[in-house]
Amino acid sequence: MILLKIKHLSKTYSEKNLFSRSRKAEKKVVRSVSLDVLQGEILALVGESGSGKTTLARAVLRLVEPSSGEIIYRGKDLLRLNRKQFRPYRRHFQMIFQHPDRAFDPRQTVAAVLSEAIKMNRNLGKEDRTVRTREMLELVHLHENYLTRYPHELSGGEQQRLLVARALAVTPEFLIADEPTSSLDAVVKQDILNLLINLKEKLGLTLLFISHDLGAVHRVADRIAVMYKGRIIELGSRSDIYGEARHPYTKMLLHSIHFRKNKTSAVTEEHLSFPETDSSCDFAPRCQEATEYCRHKIPLFKQMSPGHRAACHFFQQETAEQPAAVAAGM
Amino acid sequence: MMWAGRTKETVFFKRRFWRQFKKQKPALICLSFILLLGIATTFSAYLTGYQPDVQGNLVTERYQKPSLQHYFGTDKFGRDLFSRVLYGGRISLTIALSVVLLALSIGLMYGMIAGYYGGIVDAVMMRFLDFWLAFPAIFLIMTVVALFRPNPFILIVLLSVTSWMETARLVRAEVLSLKSREFVLAAKGLGISDMQVLLKHILPNSLNPIFVSAPLKVGEMILLESALSFLGIGVQPPMASWGSIINDGRDVLLQAWWVAAIPGLFIVLTVLSFNLIGEGLRESMGIRK
Numbered sequence: 001m002i003l004l005k006i007k008h009l010s011k012t013y014s015e016k017n018l019f020s021r022s023r024k025a026e027k028k029v030v031r032s033v034s035l036d037v038l039q040g041e042i043l044a045l046v047g048e049s050g051s052g053k054t055t056l057a058r059a060v061l062r063l064v065e066p067s068s069g070e071i072i073y074r075g076k077d078l079l080r081l082n083r084k085q086f087r088p089y090r091r092h093f094q095m096i097f098q099h100p101d102r103a104f105d106p107r108q109t110v111a112a113v114l115s116e117a118i119k120m121n122r123n124l125g126k127e128d129r130t131v132r133t134r135e136m137l138e139l140v141h142l143h144e145n146y147l148t149r150y151p152h153e154l155s156g157g158e159q160q161r162l163l164v165a166r167a168l169a170v171t172p173e174f175l176i177a178d179e180p181t182s183s184l185d186a187v188v189k190q191d192i193l194n195l196l197i198n199l200k201e202k203l204g205l206t207l208l209f210i211s212h213d214l215g216a217v218h219r220v221a222d223r224i225a226v227m228y229k230g231r232i233i234e235l236g237s238r239s240d241i242y243g244e245a246r247h248p249y250t251k252m253l254l255h256s257i258h259f260r261k262n263k264t265s266a267v268t269e270e271h272l273s274f275p276e277t278d279s280s281c282d283f284a285p286r287c288q289e290a291t292e293y294c295r296h297k298i299p300l301f302k303q304m305s306p307g308h309r310a311a312c313h314f315f316q317q318e319t320a321e322q323p324a325a326v327a328a329g330m
Numbered sequence: 331m332m333w334a335g336r337t338k339e340t341v342f343f344k345r346r347f348w349r350q351f352k353k354q355k356p357a358l359i360c361l362s363f364i365l366l367l368g369i370a371t372t373f374s375a376y377l378t379g380y381q382p383d384v385q386g387n388l389v390t391e392r393y394q395k396p397s398l399q400h401y402f403g404t405d406k407f408g409r410d411l412f413s414r415v416l417y418g419g420r421i422s423l424t425i426a427l428s429v430v431l432l433a434l435s436i437g438l439m440y441g442m443i444a445g446y447y448g449g450i451v452d453a454v455m456m457r458f459l460d461f462w463l464a465f466p467a468i469f470l471i472m473t474v475v476a477l478f479r480p481n482p483f484i485l486i487v488l489l490s491v492t493s494w495m496e497t498a499r500l501v502r503a504e505v506l507s508l509k510s511r512e513f514v515l516a517a518k519g520l521g522i523s524d525m526q527v528l529l530k531h532i533l534p535n536s537l538n539p540i541f542v543s544a545p546l547k548v549g550e551m552i553l554l555e556s557a558l559s560f561l562g563i564g565v566q567p568p569m570a571s572w573g574s575i576i577n578d579g580r581d582v583l584l585q586a587w588w589v590a591a592i593p594g595l596f597i598v599l600t601v602l603s604f605n606l607i608g609e610g611l612r613e614s615m616g617i618r619k
Binding site for chain 1: 511512513515516517518519520521522523524530531534535
C-alpha cells in the first residue's frame with residue numbers, strides 16, 4: 001500500500017530581490033522527483049553530499065516550500081493546501097534532523113522539548129502529558145533524570161535519541177531520518193540503528209532513511225533510492241541495488257565502500273561544479289563509459305526488473321522509448 | 331511536575347547568567363553606583379531639606395561654595411545645588427530609561443516583523459528604516475520644540491522615535507539567522523503555529539544582544555538629553571536636569587566652577603557606569619563584539 005506518492009517534485013532556488021528575479025541564478029536542487037513510499041517500509045535515500053537528499057526530505061515535509069509537484073497522501077495533494085491547512089498534517093510526518101546539536105532550542109530543557117511536542121496532541125490532559133513525557137524517554141532508553149537537563153549537556157547519541165523521542169511524541173506515521181548516524185561513532189551508531197528498526201516495528205512506522213553510509217543502509221533498508229544532482233537515478237530493493245546495481249553511479253558508490261580512494265571515480269571540484277543540464281545525462285562527465293549519446297540525451301527512468309528502475313542509456317537501448325517514468329511501487 | 335513548567339528553566343538560565351555576571355567586577359561596582367543613584371534620586375526629598383526650585387536670598391546665598399550646609403554649593407538664584415542635582419538626576423534618568431524602553435520596544439517589534447516575514451515586507455520596512463536613519467533628528471526635535479513648549483513627555487517621544495532603528499536592525503539580523511536554524515524548523519515541523527514559533531523560540535533567543543545594547547543606549551540617551559537641555563531645547567527651567575544645570579553654570583565657570591562641574595561629573599560617572607554594565611552583560615552572555 002502506498003503511504004505517500006511523490007510526483008514530479010521540484011525545488012528550485014532563485015536569487016530574488018525587490019525588483020527582479022534573475023533566471024541565471026536558478027539552482028535546481030530537486031528535479032522532478034517521483035517516488036512512492038510504501039506503508040511500513042524503510043526506504044533509504046542515498047547519494048553524495050549536495051545531491052539534494054536533505055532538500056527533498058524537507059520539501060516533502062514542506063519545511064522548504066517545493067517549487068512544483070504533488071505529494072499525495074490519503075488521496076489528497078498536500079501541496080495544494082495552504083500553510084495553515086497543512087499544519088494539522090504536520091504531525092503525521094516527522095523528521096529527525098541531521099545535526100542533533102542544532103535541533104533543540106538552547107533555552108529549553110529536555111522536559112520542555114518533549115512536552116512541547118506532546119502538547120500537539122490536544123486531547124491530552126496535563127497528567128497524561130506528564131506520563132507521556134516519561135513514556136517517550138523510556139521509549140528511547142533515556143533516564144528520567146535527564147528531564148531537567150539541557151540538550152547541550154547530553155552526548156551526541158543521547159541527543160539523537162531525544163530527537164527521535166520528540167519526533168515520535170506527536171505520533172507520526174511517517175518518519176524521515178536525515179543522516180541520523182553521521183555525527184556518531186561506530187558503537188553509538190549501531191545503537192541508534194537498532195533503536196530505529198525496533199521502533200519502526202513496534203509503532204508500525206514508515207521510514208525514509210537518508211544516508212551516504214551504504215553499510216548502514218544495507219542493514220536497515222527494504223528499498224533504496226539513489227539520488228544524483230537532484231534526480232533519482234536508480235531505485236530498487238536492497239538486493240537489486242547491492243546485487244545488481246545498474247547505474248554506473250550506484251556502482252561507484254558501492255565500490256567506494258571497499259576502496260576509499262578510487263582514482264577513476266574520485267569526486268573533484270570540477271565534477272561538482274558541472275552544471276545540471278536538461279539535455280544530457282547528468283552523470284556523463286564522471287562516467288567512464290559515457291558515450292556521445294549520453295552527452296546529448298537524458299536517460300529515461302526505465303524498469304530493469306519488477307520494482308527495479310535505473311536512469312542509464314546502457315540499459316535502455318533495446319526497449320522502446322517510453323515517457324518519463326514514474327517510480328512505481330513493488 | 332516541577333520540571334514540566336517553563337519557570338524552572340528560566341530560573342536555571344538566570345542562575346547561569348548570574349554566575350558569569352558576578353565575575354564582572356567593574357560592572358558590579360557600576361551597577362551598585364547606578365542603584366545608589368537611582369535610590370538617591372527617587373528619595374531625594376528625604377536626603378535634602380531644600381527644594382530644588384526655591385530661590386534663596388539673592389544677596390547672601392548666591393554662588394556659595396560647597397559646604398556642609400550646601401553640599402554642592404548654590405547657583406545664581408541661591409538654589410541648593412545638591413537638591414537640584416538629585417531632582418535633575420531623577421528627570422534625566424527617567425527620560426533616558428523611558429526612551430530606551432520605548433525605543434527598544436519599537437525596534438523589537440519592527441525588527442521581528444521585518445526579519446520574520448522577509449521578502450517584500452522586509453525590503454520595504456528596511457528602506458523606510460534607512461530613510462528614518464538619514465533623517466536629521468536634531469532638526470525634528472528643534473522644530474517640535476519651537477512649535478510646542480517642550481516637556482519631558484514630548485522629549486521622551488521625540489527621542490524614542492529617532493533612536494529605535496539600531497535595535498530594529500539588530501533584532502532583524504538576529505531573527506533572520508534564527509528562523510533558518512534547525513530548531514526553529516523542527517518546531518515548525520511539529521506543527522506549532524508561526525506565531526507560537528516566533529514568540530516561544532525566536533523572540534527569547536534574539537533578546538541577548540538587546541539586553542547588552544540597552545545600558546549603552548541609556549548612557550547615550552542621558553548624553554543626548556543633557557545636550558538638548560544644555561542647548562535650551564530640552565527640559566525647560568525652572569525644572570532641573572543635569573544638562574540645564576550645566577547651562578546655568580556656563581557663564582560662571584571660573585567664578586563658580588561647581589555649578590557646571592558637579593552635574594557634569596554625574597553625567598560622566600553615570601554614562602560610564604551604564605557603558606561598563608553593558609560591557610559586563612556582553613561578557614557574561616558570551617556575545618562577541
